[in-house]
Amino acid sequence: MECVFGMVGKGFALVVADSSAVNSILVHKSNEDKIMVLDSHKLMGASGEAGDRAQFTEYVQKNVALYQYRNGIPLTTKAAANFMRGELATALRKNPYMVNIVLAGYDQETGPSLYFIDYIATLHKVDKTAFGYGSYFALSMMDRHYHPNMTVDEALELADQCIDEIRSRLVVAPQNFVIKIVDQDGAREHSWRRTTRD
Amino acid sequence: MARYDRAITVFSPDGHLFQVEYALEAVRKGNAAVGVRGTDTIVLGVEKKSTVKLQDSRSVRKIVSLDDHIALACAGLKADARVLINRARIECQSHRLTVEDPVTVEYITRYIAGLQQKYTQSGGVRPFGLSTLIVGFDPYTGVPSLYQTDPSGTFSAWKANATGRNSNSMREFLEKNYKETSGQETIKLAIRALLEVVESGGKNIEVAVMTKEGLRQLDEAEIDAIVAEIEAEKAAAEAAKKAPAKET
Numbered sequence: 424m425e426c427v428f429g430m431v432g433k434g435f436a437l438v439v440a441d442s443s444a445v446n447s448i449l450v451h452k453s454n455e456d457k458i459m460v461l462d463s464h465k466l467m468g469a470s471g472e473a474g475d476r477a478q479f480t481e482y483v484q485k486n487v488a489l490y491q492y493r494n495g496i497p498l499t500t501k502a503a504a505n506f507m508r509g510e511l512a513t514a515l516r517k518n519p520y521m522v523n524i525v526l527a528g529y530d531q532e533t534g535p536s537l538y539f540i541d542y543i544a545t546l547h548k549v550d551k552t553a554f555g556y557g558s559y560f561a562l563s564m565m566d567r568h569y570h571p572n573m574t575v576d577e578a579l580e581l582a583d584q585c586i587d588e589i590r591s592r593l594v595v596a597p598q599n600f601v602i603k604i605v606d607q608d609g610a611r612e613h614s615w616r617r618t619t620r621d
Numbered sequence: 622m623a624r625y626d627r628a629i630t631v632f633s634p635d636g637h638l639f640q641v642e643y644a645l646e647a648v649r650k651g652n653a654a655v656g657v658r659g660t661d662t663i664v665l666g667v668e669k670k671s672t673v674k675l676q677d678s679r680s681v682r683k684i685v686s687l688d689d690h691i692a693l694a695c696a697g698l699k700a701d702a703r704v705l706i707n708r709a710r711i712e713c714q715s716h717r718l719t720v721e722d723p724v725t726v727e728y729i730t731r732y733i734a735g736l737q738q739k740y741t742q743s744g745g746v747r748p749f750g751l752s753t754l755i756v757g758f759d760p761y762t763g764v765p766s767l768y769q770t771d772p773s774g775t776f777s778a779w780k781a782n783a784t785g786r787n788s789n790s791m792r793e794f795l796e797k798n799y800k801e802t803s804g805q806e807t808i809k810l811a812i813r814a815l816l817e818v819v820e821s822g823g824k825n826i827e828v829a830v831m832t833k834e835g836l837r838q839l840d841e842a843e844i845d846a847i848v849a850e851i852e853a854e855k856a857a858a859e860a861a862k863k864a865p866a867k868e869t
Contacts, residue, residue, distance in 0.1 A: 485714040485717055489714045492687065492688070492710045492713075492714075
């Protein structure tokens with residue numbers, strides 16, 4: 424019942440993820456941070472197999488850091504997305520990572536961007552996207568209400584509408600959500616939407 | 622003796638590993654490098670050969686960062702340095718990945734020294750022809766450290782050290798003039814040591830300062846300003862020495 428979605432606005436990109444860690448009928452914790460800050464200007468929201476999620480995202484984060492030390496400049500969002508896709512593709516026919524990723528980044532030259540990378544190494548550059556059962560509701564809400572160049576407030580309003588739909592219509596809806604934003608000033612946590620305290 | 626310097630896995634009858642000693646010769650021919658440890662700052666300084674006019678100097682960085690909190694300067698074969706630095710950078714990230722903690726300065730120094738030692742005990746390879754000066758702050762205790770490694774694979778911690786060309790003169794100067802310093806005083810001490818053997822001027826020296834916040838490369842103007850300060854202090858000291866003599 425994990426859910427990750429994201430959208431691009433005017434000069435920023437937003438990623439929203441649920442924060443439940445579930446094993447069969449047990450909720451281990453409801454404040455699990457599934458959106459990793461990849462580097463100063465990139466966010467990576469991941470959902471899927473818990474072990475794979477942690478392993479793969481940390482592996483990508485360290486390789487992105489290594490690139491920066493070796494070359495003196497950070498990877499572009501596009502390059503990071505393609506690197507991730509390449510790793511997923513290589514592992515696919517041997518030992519696949521069951522992780523779905525929404526990558527959001529801000530580059531000085533090209534502005535904000537959002538990428539959809541699924542567990543079988545599909546890569547799409549998008550304006551809005553979602554993963555999980557919650558995507559049925561989030562995508563529909565975004566199709567109806569999204570428009571290009573939204574302000575941060577407009578985007579948050581849309582994100583809240585998506586979260587409300589998920590909460591009211593999904594049978595085992597996640598309790599809490601975390602929202603992170605990336606813009607010219609960097610990638611950072613924005614806020615939480617809680618129904619329970621952990 | 623000539624028969625014992627072919628394959629480096631072979632000791633000579635009097636206990637020498639000639640290839641390792643020849644590697645140390647290569648280091649002695651490399652550019653001068655100095656490192657000084659202060660209480661809150663560690664400074665690395667490297668000599669820059671200023672004869673190349675057409676070269677883009679930005680592509681020749683002699684002081685590199687291995688991680689956010691670790692920097693390295695070296696003397697000797699620069700191509701060997703590239704390989705060693707690359708392996709060290711990978712190890713820094715690999716350590717972060719496996720134990721979720723940044724490396725300590727001692728850990729990465731031990732790793733680099735271990736790598737250098739491996740190449741003195743393998744068939745068909747030659748040792749790395751460089752000595753490194755590794756500086757950084759311990760990520761947990763905040764204690765500053767300066768380490769040196771050499772082609773034989775030995776390493777040790779230092780308060781201040783020099784390697785490369787004329788390292789003996791610089792080390793003598795440091796032994797005479799070292800005291801616990803902080804901030805700007807540490808930078809001045811490092812540059813003064815370097816100026817003992819290098820032509821004066823900002824374009825002949827590359828200086829980087831490591832603080833808890835990270836590594837900062839000083840630009841030419843800053844270095845020139847500090848060099849001017851040092852020369853003024855030297856001139857004042859000279860004048861003070863001469864003045865009493867005149868009175869008598």
